Amino acid sequence: MSEAAVVEPIGKRERTKVANRQAILVAARRVFAKLGYEAATVRDIIRGTELASGTFYNYFRSKEEVFEALADDGARRFRPILRQARENAKSFEDYLHSAFVAYFRFIVEDNQQEGLPIDQRRPHVRMDTPEMSAVYQEVRQSLEDAIAHGDAPRVDADYLACACIGIAQEVGSAMLRRSPPDIAAAADFATGLILKGLQGAPRQG
Amino acid sequence: MSEAAVVEPIGKRERTKVANRQAILVAARRVFAKLGYEAATVRDIIRGTELASGTFYNYFRSKEEVFEALADDGARRFRPILRQARENAKSFEDYLHSAFVAYFRFIVEDNQQEGLPIDQRRPHVRMDTPEMSAVYQEVRQSLEDAIAHGDAPRVDADYLACACIGIAQEVGSAMLRRSPPDIAAAADFATGLILKGLQGAPRQG
DNA sequence: TATGGAAATTGACGATGCGTCATTCTTGTG
DNA sequence: CACAAGAATGACGCATCGTCAATTTCCATA
Numbered sequence: 001m002s003e004a005a006v007v008e009p010i011g012k013r014e015r016t017k018v019a020n021r022q023a024i025l026v027a028a029r030r031v032f033a034k035l036g037y038e039a040a041t042v043r044d045i046i047r048g049t050e051l052a053s054g055t056f057y058n059y060f061r062s063k064e065e066v067f068e069a070l071a072d073d074g075a076r077r078f079r080p081i082l083r084q085a086r087e088n089a090k091s092f093e094d095y096l097h098s099a100f101v102a103y104f105r106f107i108v109e110d111n112q113q114e115g116l117p118i119d120q121r122r123p124h125v126r127m128d129t130p131e132m133s134a135v136y137q138e139v140r141q142s143l144e145d146a147i148a149h150g151d152a153p154r155v156d157a158d159y160l161a162c163a164c165i166g167i168a169q170e171v172g173s174a175m176l177r178r179s180p181p182d183i184a185a186a187a188d189f190a191t192g193l194i195l196k197g198l199q200g201a202p203r204q205g
Numbered sequence: 206m207s208e209a210a211v212v213e214p215i216g217k218r219e220r221t222k223v224a225n226r227q228a229i230l231v232a233a234r235r236v237f238a239k240l241g242y243e244a245a246t247v248r249d250i251i252r253g254t255e256l257a258s259g260t261f262y263n264y265f266r267s268k269e270e271v272f273e274a275l276a277d278d279g280a281r282r283f284r285p286i287l288r289q290a291r292e293n294a295k296s297f298e299d300y301l302h303s304a305f306v307a308y309f310r311f312i313v314e315d316n317q318q319e320g321l322p323i324d325q326r327r328p329h330v331r332m333d334t335p336e337m338s339a340v341y342q343e344v345r346q347s348l349e350d351a352i353a354h355g356d357a358p359r360v361d362a363d364y365l366a367c368a369c370i371g372i373a374q375e376v377g378s379a380m381l382r383r384s385p386p387d388i389a390a391a392a393d394f395a396t397g398l399i400l401k402g403l404q405g406a407p408r409q410g
Numbered sequence: 411t412a413t414g415g416a417a418a419t420t421g422a423c424g425a426t427g428c429g430t431c432a433t434t435c436t437t438g439t440g
Numbered sequence: 441c442a443c444a445a446g447a448a449t450g451a452c453g454c455a456t457c458g459t460c461a462a463t464t465t466c467c468a469t470a
Contacts, residue, residue, distance in 0.1 A: 010391070011438070012436085012437065012438090013436085013437060013446075013447080016436095016447085017345070017447085020447095020448095027416095031245060032250070038243075038269070038327075038330075039428060041430075042427075042429090043426085043427060043428085051269060051448075052448060052449045052450060053427095053429090053449085053450070054429085054448070054449055054450065054451095055431095055448055055449070057429065057430080058447065058448075061429095062428095062429090064243070064328060065325075077324065079293045098444090099461080104421075120334070121253045121271060122269075123242075123331070123332045124330065124331045124333075125243075125328045125329065125330055125331075126329045126330075126331060126415080127327060127328045127329065128327065134363070135438085144415090155394070156394060158374050158379055159379055159391070160398075160429075162372075162375035162376050162378065162379040163372045163375060163376055163394075163395070163398055164373075165367075165371075165375055166370075166371030166372045166373075166375030166376065167367075167368045167371045167372060167375055168371075169371055169375075170367035170370055170371030170374075171364050171367050171368055171371065173367070174363055174364055174367040176419085186364070189360070189361060189364045189368075190368070191363075193368055193398075193399070194398070196401055216466075216467070217465085217466065217467090218417075218418080218466060218467075221418085221465095221466095222418085225418095225419095246455085246456060246457085247456075247457075248455080248456060248457090256419080256420090257419060257421060258420085258421070258456090258457095258458090259419070259420055259421065259422095259458085259459080259460085260418080260420070261458095262458065263418070263419080266458095267458090278453080287454085358413055375412045383467090411470100412442100412469100412470085413461105413466095413468100413469090413470085414467105414469090414470105415466105415470095416465105416466090416467085416468100417464105417465085417467100418463105418464085418465070418466090419462105419463080419464070419465085420460105420461105420462085420463070420464085421453080421460105421461105421462100421463105422459105422460095422461100422462105423458105423459085423460090423461105424457100424458105424459095425456105425457080425458095425459105426443095426456085427454105427455085427456080427457090428453100428454080428455075428456090429441105429452105429453100430452085430453090430454105431449105431450105431451095431452090432449105432450105432451100432452105432469105433448100433449080433450095433451105433456095434447105434448080434449075435446105435447085435448070435449085435452105436445105436446085436447075436448085436456070437444105437446080437447090438443105438444095438445085438446095439443085439444090439445100439449085440441100440442090440443090440444105
């Protein structure tokens with residue numbers, strides 16, 4: 001069967017490398033959810049795999065780096081969704097709303113995957129990875145474009161992006177605490193708050 | 206000098222207890238600022254005092270408990286400021302603005318005290334202490350009152366409180382990144398955004 | 411003032427996690 | 441098949457953890 005070579009064209013070396021990395025990430029996700037980031041140890045993570053402790057360090061330098069990889073992964077999955085919302089949007093309001101829906105849907109999915117909601121893990125750790133700040137840049141760029149096109153007043157785009165992200169985070173958390181989480185209602189709230197609030201924001205000198 | 210007894214009416218026992226606790230908190234604040242919460246160890250903290258390692262555990266059960274005590278302390282100092290802003294406010298807009306100013310002033314002071322701004326410490330840890338959630342309750346109560354008095358539309362008070370807090374946190378962080386931090390401008394932005402946004406927020410059914 | 415005992419401090423201890431590295435095993439190549 | 445490069449392994453030295461028996465400090469009472 002010559003197809004076998006096509007299905008797995010890469011050598012076993014590379015395959016196990018990818019598999020091991022993935023196994024570590026999967027185990028880490030489970031362990032972080034179960035024990036919280038703080039309490040979790042590299043040994044806890046590695047115990048959730050078939051690997052030896054030393055092997056962990058062939059893939060990541062530390063627990064923090066694993067967390068970053070997970071966060072990066074999340075951001076990397078979210079960014080194209082956000083970008084698409086931007087491209088498909090018929091209006092600024094439409095963009096804002098789709099973006100909030102996308103984010104809220106995203107965190108709902110991320111949370112029902114694991115046991116504990118992110119917010120109930122204590123202490124709560126937030127990390128700025130390159131991909132995370134890429135999401136911020138994405139948001140900010142969209143807002144600046146909207147301002148440039150006259151779809152939004154000429155406000156401080158940095159502050160506005162921060163406000164949008166802050167609202168998304170906190171309202172998103174609040175939404176997750178309710179059952180069942182109503183994504184549409186939360187998105188309506190956030191969109192309405194920001195949109196009609198723009199007129200009141202100070203013009204940028 | 207009989208006054209000595211008046212100046213220090215309590216016994217040495219109690220005095221050293223208070224002093225030791227304070228010494229640990231002060232050292233912890235310094236260590237967290239220097240190394241970040243994650244990297245800091247109980248030993249690092251205790252080394253910043255004259256005490257032995259075992260003594261730490263007479264005062265706190267863990268590093269986390271020290272952090273909570275610090276956060277609680279912050280919230281405890283902030284709450285009366287917030288309450289006063291509420292009592293002195295001439296209008297809802299006035300209240301919102303004073304509250305934002307109070308918060309932004311608060312974090313500016315808190316940050317210039319230590320070396321690194323809180324936001325540049327990685328990983329970033331956020332914790333919900335009883336006092337922290339008391340601040341949330343305070344904010345939410347104010348908003349509910351405003352709604353009840355007809356000063357604000359009948360929106361979802363929980364979401365609105367979350368949105369205010371999210372805006373305060375993120376815009377506050379952004380403000381700290383600028384130099385010099387312009388408290389008034391940030392407060393104007395946040396107040397304007399929320400106030401004029403209220404009309405657009407969905408009515409609560 | 412002297413003293414007995416409660417309370418607080420101390421640092422050593424066993425347990426555990428850290429990151430490293432010499433060794434062993436595995437894989438791809440000639 | 442043989443060999444070299446690469447990856448996995450787990451034991452090692454070091455650091456921190458939280459505990460606890462021994463010690464010191466303080467205060468109340470005689």
